[in-house]
Amino acid sequence: MSTIRDVARLAQVSTATVSRVINSPDSVREKTREKVLRAMKMCNYKYNALARGFATKKSNTIGLIIPNINNPVFAESTLGVQEYAEEKQIKVILGNTSYKISQEESLIKALRESQVDGLIITTTNPKGEIIKSLTDEGIPFVLLFSTVKNGPVSAVGVDNYRGGYVATEHLISLGHRRIGMIAGSFTVTDRSYHRWHGYRQCLKDHGLPYDKDLLVQTEYSLSGGRDSIKQLLKHGSPPSAVFCSNDYIALGAIKGAREAGLSLPEDLSIVGFDDMPTASYMVPALTTIRQPAYEMGRRACELLLQKMENPEKPEQHMMETKLIVRESTAAVQYDTEAEDGGDRQ
Amino acid sequence: MSTIRDVARLAQVSTATVSRVINSPDSVREKTREKVLRAMKMCNYKYNALARGFATKKSNTIGLIIPNINNPVFAESTLGVQEYAEEKQIKVILGNTSYKISQEESLIKALRESQVDGLIITTTNPKGEIIKSLTDEGIPFVLLFSTVKNGPVSAVGVDNYRGGYVATEHLISLGHRRIGMIAGSFTVTDRSYHRWHGYRQCLKDHGLPYDKDLLVQTEYSLSGGRDSIKQLLKHGSPPSAVFCSNDYIALGAIKGAREAGLSLPEDLSIVGFDDMPTASYMVPALTTIRQPAYEMGRRACELLLQKMENPEKPEQHMMETKLIVRESTAAVQYDTEAEDGGDRQ
DNA sequence: TTGTATGCGTTATCAG
DNA sequence: CTGATAACGCATACAA
Numbered sequence: 001m002s003t004i005r006d007v008a009r010l011a012q013v014s015t016a017t018v019s020r021v022i023n024s025p026d027s028v029r030e031k032t033r034e035k036v037l038r039a040m041k042m043c044n045y046k047y048n049a050l051a052r053g054f055a056t057k058k059s060n061t062i063g064l065i066i067p068n069i070n071n072p073v074f075a076e077s078t079l080g081v082q083e084y085a086e087e088k089q090i091k092v093i094l095g096n097t098s099y100k101i102s103q104e105e106s107l108i109k110a111l112r113e114s115q116v117d118g119l120i121i122t123t124t125n126p127k128g129e130i131i132k133s134l135t136d137e138g139i140p141f142v143l144l145f146s147t148v149k150n151g152p153v154s155a156v157g158v159d160n161y162r163g164g165y166v167a168t169e170h171l172i173s174l175g176h177r178r179i180g181m182i183a184g185s186f187t188v189t190d191r192s193y194h195r196w197h198g199y200r201q202c203l204k205d206h207g208l209p210y211d212k213d214l215l216v217q218t219e220y221s222l223s224g225g226r227d228s229i230k231q232l233l234k235h236g237s238p239p240s241a242v243f244c245s246n247d248y249i250a251l252g253a254i255k256g257a258r259e260a261g262l263s264l265p266e267d268l269s270i271v272g273f274d275d276m277p278t279a280s281y282m283v284p285a286l287t288t289i290r291q292p293a294y295e296m297g298r299r300a301c302e303l304l305l306q307k308m309e310n311p312e313k314p315e316q317h318m319m320e321t322k323l324i325v326r327e328s329t330a331a332v333q334y335d336t337e338a339e340d341g342g343d344r345q
Numbered sequence: 346m347s348t349i350r351d352v353a354r355l356a357q358v359s360t361a362t363v364s365r366v367i368n369s370p371d372s373v374r375e376k377t378r379e380k381v382l383r384a385m386k387m388c389n390y391k392y393n394a395l396a397r398g399f400a401t402k403k404s405n406t407i408g409l410i411i412p413n414i415n416n417p418v419f420a421e422s423t424l425g426v427q428e429y430a431e432e433k434q435i436k437v438i439l440g441n442t443s444y445k446i447s448q449e450e451s452l453i454k455a456l457r458e459s460q461v462d463g464l465i466i467t468t469t470n471p472k473g474e475i476i477k478s479l480t481d482e483g484i485p486f487v488l489l490f491s492t493v494k495n496g497p498v499s500a501v502g503v504d505n506y507r508g509g510y511v512a513t514e515h516l517i518s519l520g521h522r523r524i525g526m527i528a529g530s531f532t533v534t535d536r537s538y539h540r541w542h543g544y545r546q547c548l549k550d551h552g553l554p555y556d557k558d559l560l561v562q563t564e565y566s567l568s569g570g571r572d573s574i575k576q577l578l579k580h581g582s583p584p585s586a587v588f589c590s591n592d593y594i595a596l597g598a599i600k601g602a603r604e605a606g607l608s609l610p611e612d613l614s615i616v617g618f619d620d621m622p623t624a625s626y627m628v629p630a631l632t633t634i635r636q637p638a639y640e641m642g643r644r645a646c647e648l649l650l651q652k653m654e655n656p657e658k659p660e661q662h663m664m665e666t667k668l669i670v671r672e673s674t675a676a677v678q679y680d681t682e683a684e685d686g687g688d689r690q
Numbered sequence: 691t692t693g694t695a696t697g698c699g700t701t702a703t704c705a706g
Numbered sequence: 707c708t709g710a711t712a713a714c715g716c717a718t719a720c721a722a
Binding site: 051068069070075076078083091092095110251282 | 392393394395398399404406413415417420421424428431436437440441455456459460596597599600603622623627628
């Protein structure tokens with residue numbers, strides 16, 4: 001593989017000049033430039049961005065850490081950062097944590113050793129050691145799908161509390177009074193925890209009792225939703241509506257409910273969270289709280305690049321969620337309400 | 346940021362020794378090692394993998410190129426390569442092409458400049474210039490979701506022809522005689538093309554006429570499937586079953602068919618391709634041809650690392666597809682068959 | 691087991 | 707507008 005030195009020799013110029021035609025072509029006389037360009041062709045020169053990174057201490061690479069690329073909402077946000085980065089000629093290294101803190105930690109370590117210029121992290125624990133040490137050491141990073149609304153870290157997210165509140169309110173407005181929730185484990189994601197808070201406060205504000213048996217925490221998976229709904233339906237006085245922490249869980253819950261012999265939305269209303277691309281294609285089409293995942297990814301990337309330029313002034317971008325009403329929620333059916341007390345299984 | 350030189354000075358050893366405790370700790374006396382380790386702590390030394398990459402000409406990074414991370418099947422394969430790479434301490438840079446050749450080209454160029462040690466490419470055109478030049482220049486790479494079964498390039502894929510054949514055969518065995526296909530544009534993906542070949546040959550082998558109006562090419566998207574099925578249903582003699590190039594399209598087709606007033610699977614059978622994670626959660630649960638996407642990703646990564654060690658002997662791994670029969674296909678209903686000639690819309 | 695010296699490909703500083 | 711040359715942080719041959 002030839003280097004700028006080879007090119008320089010061939011073109012009878014210095015390496016500095018070769019470097020110039022690469023980085024600021026205008027600063028070199030046209031004739032010289034062409035001579036250099038010809039020499040490059042001749043020896044099939046290939047630019048080495050790694051060497052450049054070494055010399056400039058900028059790798060033009062950022063790290064993106066997400067819990068699970070299989071979750072459509074993270075795939076979308078990934079596409080968002082990806083595309084924005086692409087536009088700015090930045091490469092992105094992807095890391096999956098599988099919701100494991102230890103994994104998150106080792107990933108960040110490896111990424112830092114690789115001299116990434118910054119990090120976008122969809123973390124599981126924004127108050128953890130990891131984030132703190134990143135802050136202390138002045139590494140540019142931004143939190144994505146973040147729950148933090150202020151303080152010293154940059155972040156983009158939505159108001160999960162509000163999302164949970166709105167979802168629950170929708171159900172209440174439909175006449176539901178026994179409303180359950182299937183949540184991602186609070187130990188694993190505080191987003192879910194905040195949504196639950198919104199759910200709970202909404203219940204309270206509407207004078208509905210909070211029944212802790214109507215909350216089940218599970219993993220963020222299809223089967224998690226499916227198993228959880230069955231558990232909920234076994235309750236002596238089962239819910240007529242359930243708010244699910246995300247669409248993936250909701251999809252599982254719908255399946256589980258149907259397996260338990262219910263028909264939706266007549267017997268049970270379900271609302272999800274995310275509005276993943278397939279949400280409107282499901283049967284019944286899913287009522288959900290939309291997060292603009294793609295835009296969030298883009299914005300996070302934008303914020304990061306900004307922060308890399310100017311490390312001061314942390315910023316939080318809170319994006320809007322929106323209730324999307326589709327077919328998975330319906331007015332409560334009084335004849336199938338809690339009073340019948342039947343175990344539908 | 347401190348370097349091994351700082352550490353060396355602090356520990357009163359040479360930089361070579363510091364380098365040794367990092368890379369081959371056993372080759373240095375325990376006492377010295379501890380001294381060095383202490384010095385590292387003291388000056389808060391952080392290893393610089395980029396510098397190492399520069400010195401060794403190995404970045405320990407590979408590039409992964411996929412058409413669209415939003416397609417669940419690519420998300421899964423990505424997870425596969427990701428996890429295998431992780432195990433081997435390799436970082437992966439992700440690139441989306443959006444099925445655009447030009448994008449694929451510029452991505453590969455950028456990745457090569459970044460000195461990735463190898464490339465995993467889910468390409469759109471295995472016979473194109475890009476692949477050829479990669480081969481010529483001896484860059485280690487492997488094709489993922491590949492259609493090539495032999496020749497000089499390493500690849501992992503499935504037999505798309507056979508998948509298409511089996512899908513069609515299943516439909517025929519259910520009594521269907523008017524079988525349509527919604528395919529991803531042949532110009533954009535040859536996988537789809539091969540599946541169509543299987544479909545077509547199967548028709549022929551069973552003495553069924555091939556009607557070109559029963560094929561519609563579209564983009565690999567939900568709306569693509571939805572629009573295409575409507576087009577198909579407008580046919581004077583519409584199909585009673587449709588084979589879709591992938592599950593995403595199938596999901597769209599199901600939606601579209603339902604909007605057109607059909608009930609599934611009674612009025613129309615649908616079979617997809619991929620078996621994405623949500624396939625069994627759909628309504629009706631999707632009959633499909635399963636590809637082991639996660640495994641394919643892992644295998645591709647394995648093959649690549651192997652190839653990086655030993656650039657000789659290209660290998661193709663063809664993995665098994667499997668027909669998964671669920672609820673979206675059913676025996677043909679004779680009273681709604683082609684003869685009635687009705688336009689169901 | 692440890693040290694010395696050199697090189698990796700580029701940028702950047704300083705002269706000219 | 708161009709050239710000479712010193713970094714950048716680490717690995718590695720070779721020597722001791």
